[in-house]
Amino acid sequence: MTRVAIVGVGHSKFGKRTDVNVAELAFESIKQAVEDAKVDRKEIGNVVVGSAGGWYEESLPAVIVNEYAGLNSVGTMRVEAACASGSAAVKAAYNSIVSGETDVAMAVGVEKMTEVDTLTSVELIGRAGSYMWEFENFGMTFPAYYALYAVAHMNRFGTKEEDMSRVAVKAHHYGAMNPLAQFQKEITLEKALGSQVVSWPLKLYDACPLTDGSAAVILASEEAAKKLTDTPVWIRGVGYSSDSANLSRRNDYVGLEATVAAAKRAYAMAKVAPGDVDVATAHDCFTIAELMAYEDLGFCKKGEGAKMVREGQTEVGGKIPVNLDGGLKAKGHPIGATGVSMAVEITKQLRGEAGPHQAPIRNGVGLVHNVGGTGHYAYVTILSRS
Amino acid sequence: MSDDPALHSRRPLTLRFDIPISRTREFWDGLRDGRFITTKCKNCGNVSFPPQADCPNCMKGEFEWVDLGRDAKLLTFTYVQVTPASFVENDPYIIAIGELAKGLKVLAWLEGIGPEDAKLGMAMRIEFRASKEGNPYYVFVKA
Ligand SMILES: [Zn+2]
Numbered sequence: 331m332t333r334v335a336i337v338g339v340g341h342s343k344f345g346k347r348t349d350v351n352v353a354e355l356a357f358e359s360i361k362q363a364v365e366d367a368k369v370d371r372k373e374i375g376n377v378v379v380g381s382a383g384g385w386y387e388e389s390l391p392a393v394i395v396n397e398y399a400g401l402n403s404v405g406t407m408r409v410e411a412a413c414a415s416g417s418a419a420v421k422a423a424y425n426s427i428v429s430g431e432t433d434v435a436m437a438v439g440v441e442k443m444t445e446v447d448t449l450t451s452v453e454l455i456g457r458a459g460s461y462m463w464e465f466e467n468f469g470m471t472f473p474a475y476y477a478l479y480a481v482a483h484m485n486r487f488g489t490k491e492e493d494m495s496r497v498a499v500k501a502h503h504y505g506a507m508n509p510l511a512q513f514q515k516e517i518t519l520e521k522a523l524g525s526q527v528v529s530w531p532l533k534l535y536d537a538c539p540l541t542d543g544s545a546a547v548i549l550a551s552e553e554a555a556k557k558l559t560d561t562p563v564w565i566r567g568v569g570y571s572s573d574s575a576n577l578s579r580r581n582d583y584v585g586l587e588a589t590v591a592a593a594k595r596a597y598a599m600a601k602v603a604p605g606d607v608d609v610a611t612a613h614d615c616f617t618i619a620e621l622m623a624y625e626d627l628g629f630c631k632k633g634e635g636a637k638m639v640r641e642g643q644t645e646v647g648g649k650i651p652v653n654l655d656g657g658l659k660a661k662g663h664p665i666g667a668t669g670v671s672m673a674v675e676i677t678k679q680l681r682g683e684a685g686p687h688q689a690p691i692r693n694g695v696g697l698v699h700n701v702g703g704t705g706h707y708a709y710v711t712i713l714s715r716s
Numbered sequence: 717m718s719d720d721p722a723l724h725s726r727r728p729l730t731l732r733f734d735i736p737i738s739r740t741r742e743f744w745d746g747l748r749d750g751r752f753i754t755t756k757c758k759n760c761g762n763v764s765f766p767p768q769a770d771c772p773n774c775m776k777g778e779f780e781w782v783d784l785g786r787d788a789k790l791l792t793f794t795y796v797q798v799t800p801a802s803f804v805e806n807d808p809y810i811i812a813i814g815e816l817a818k819g820l821k822v823l824a825w826l827e828g829i830g831p832e833d834a835k836l837g838m839a840m841r842i843e844f845r846a847s848k849e850g851n852p853y854y855v856f857v858k859a
Contacts, residue, residue, distance in 0.1 A: 348718035387725060453800035462735060463766045464823050467853040469796065469803035474811050477794030485792075485836050530795040530831055576766060578813060578821040583792050 334427045335555035335562030336713065338367025338548035339674040344662035345512040346444045347542035352386050353398035356440040359546035359670075360399045363436065367548040367558055374548070375432025376405045379440065380419030381666035382412060384454050386442035395438060405432070412458050412702030413615060415439065416545065416669025417709035421568055423549050433554040439670030440544040451540050455665075458703050460575040473529035473537055473616065475577065475704035480531050480618040482583035486633065489621060491531050493636035495522035497617035498535045498659055500645060505660025507686040512541055512662030536617040541662030545670035547677070563677045566695075567600025567712035569593060573705050584633075586705030589613075589626035593699070596710035597628075602695055604628035607650055607712075609679045609689035611672040613701035614657040623699055624652070627710070646689055654679070654687040669700040669709060676713050691715075739769040742781050747852035752842050754820070756782045765820040786842040788814030788822065788856060795831035812856050814840050826856045833858070 340362030342355055350358070356379075364371060379392040388394045392408040405426075411418035416439035423435035443451050455472040457465050464470045483489045499519055505511040522535035555562040571591035574580060581587065597603060604627060612627065614620035621635030629650050630638050638644055644652040655661050655675040658668060676696035678684045694715030701708050737744055746753045756763045757771035758778040765784070770777050793812040803809075812826035812834070822842070826834060839859035846852050 346718070348720040348722065447801075449799075449801035449804065452798065453802055456800045460766075465800075466735075467847065467851075468811055468823060468825055469800055469806065469809065470811065470823075471796055471798065471800055473798070474794045474796050477796075478792045478811070478813060481794060481836070482792040526797075527795075528798045530797070532794075576823070578765060578823045580821075583813070 331428055332551040332553070334424050334549050334551060334565045336547050336565065336673065336677045337550045337555050337559045337562055338363040338369060339677050340366060340546040341510055341671060341674045342544045343510050344541050344543035344664060347442070348444070352388055352391060352440060352442045353394050355442060355542060356395040356438055356544045357399050359544040360436070360438060363546035363548050369434060369548060369558060371401060373434045374401065374404060374436050376423060376426040376435040377401055377438060378419040378422040378435070379406065379408045379438050380415035380670060381408055381440050382410055382415055383666070385446045385451055387445065391440060395440060411707040411709070413613070413663065413665050414669055414700045414702030414707045414709045415666040416671065417698065417700040417711060418669070418707070420547060420670060420673055420711065421570060421709065424565055424568060427549055427551050433551045434548065436546060436548050437670055438544065438546045439664070439667035441664035441666040442542045443540040443664060444542055448540065459577065459706065463576050463578070471529060473532045476616040476618055477529040477532045478577065479583050479622065479704070483618060483622065484531065486584050487636070489636040492519065492523060493621065493639055494536050494617035495519050496639045497614065497620045498522045500639065501614065501653060501657040501659035504654045504687050505656025508656045508661060511656040511660050512539055513656070513660045532616055532618070538615045538658040538663035541664040543662055543664035543667045543671065545667045545674050547670055547673050561681050563680050564714050564716065565711060566602070566714045567596040567598070568709070569595030569599065570707070570709045571595070572707050575706060577704065585622050585626045586701060586708060588705045588708035589623060589699065589701060589710070592708040592710040593627050596712050600712040600714070602712060606693050606695050607697045608691045608693055608695055609654065609676065610650060610652050610697040610699065611655065611657070611675055612652050612699045614653055614659050615663055615701070617659065619701065620653065620657065627697070627699055651689040654684065654689055669698070672698040672700055673711065673713070680713060680715050740767045743767045744852055747844050747854060750844055752784045752786055752854060753781045754784055755779045763818065763820065765822060784820065785817050787859065788816050788840045788842060790826070790834065790836055790838045790840055791815050791821065792836065793826055793831070793834050810834060812840070814856050824855050828857045
């Protein structure tokens, strides 16, 4: 089985992108990734497009995106794993190389969420669970899903609303250093705590925004990677799992079992431990999600997520820096693009190209944690310089 | 609104789903009759909620209906203040997850109290309602 490396990355500006349509937006990342990899497009045997869709006008994003980028008659598919569609795209591209099907593949994540009105977007995300049993009569929303976990976590472990707000303050602190982030402005704890309640106890500043954005990575087999680049970043481990559509079928509400299972598989495959990870992206669609991720990924014990953020353990200089690109909270969360964006960020970190928000790299190991829905899907990808 | 030029596409798509419920019909009829029932597999004894005609445990399709009772304990909740587009006419609502006496969990609205009076672990009871379209559904109230 060949090893697989990321040999090219591309990332659009995230935000409300009224200047481009979905194909133009994806093109920004594809062009950068192709140039970064210095690869001939004819070498790309598979293009996997991660996009949840529904909020933009095109129904077949894969072919729309490929046509615009001149990727003609390429093997392609669009994949969906809700907010983890991007990681699913990376996984599918990875598989096509490992299987020997192609030496070079591309994963593109793209989402355009602001062409419809805000409440329609809220509705479409709220339907992403069990429509029949939890939306039709009860009007679930994305914040409501995570709020159910937040209340249980607060009750069980003494996590406070301030702890969640601290995650937002950290996200905005680093987002301010990322020129591609949707929000590039620091916020205060008071501002976060005093923001409008969306679904108690979650407030506006506990929630990621609706975002337009794209990201792309080009993957290559070991042989192809060695010809293309001197700075390959290897995909050392990929773990993925899922959980019930209905929240009523979950065992508990203080962590995401899909994350725990995905992480276990990824660590085992990569033969690394949580303590080996130099830098990580954790799926912080809501601040409580980042606190639970610290625990579920093994960065701390269950129930100690709040302590991690209080002590600054997930900032630069702490035990393990998390979401130095601003995370979903400040960088933005274009659903299908997020997982690819995370892979771009960790690749740049491991190459030492992250600029003002560069983490110190000791072991050369980074981790991407990408959740779909409310732990409906989870992907953990471990990247390494060696 | 942005100043960027846009093609203002206005071809609204209305989604009206007719969702088949023939295989769980007794459940919906039960709600109208004031009974909260679900499916129990005749082969392995697995009880499912939501009800399903095909057993997710052993994949057999022989089942019976069992009464779940109406008592539940509050496990967690949230107070939804920003509602989805199709719920904009609703006042803010509490969504709760309750654990039934038999261990199964149910997600539903918690009605009749404000969020400040919702306490984890408190006793709740299932009650029955009908939507404005006449579809039956269930809610929790404080016991
Ligand atoms: Zn059975």
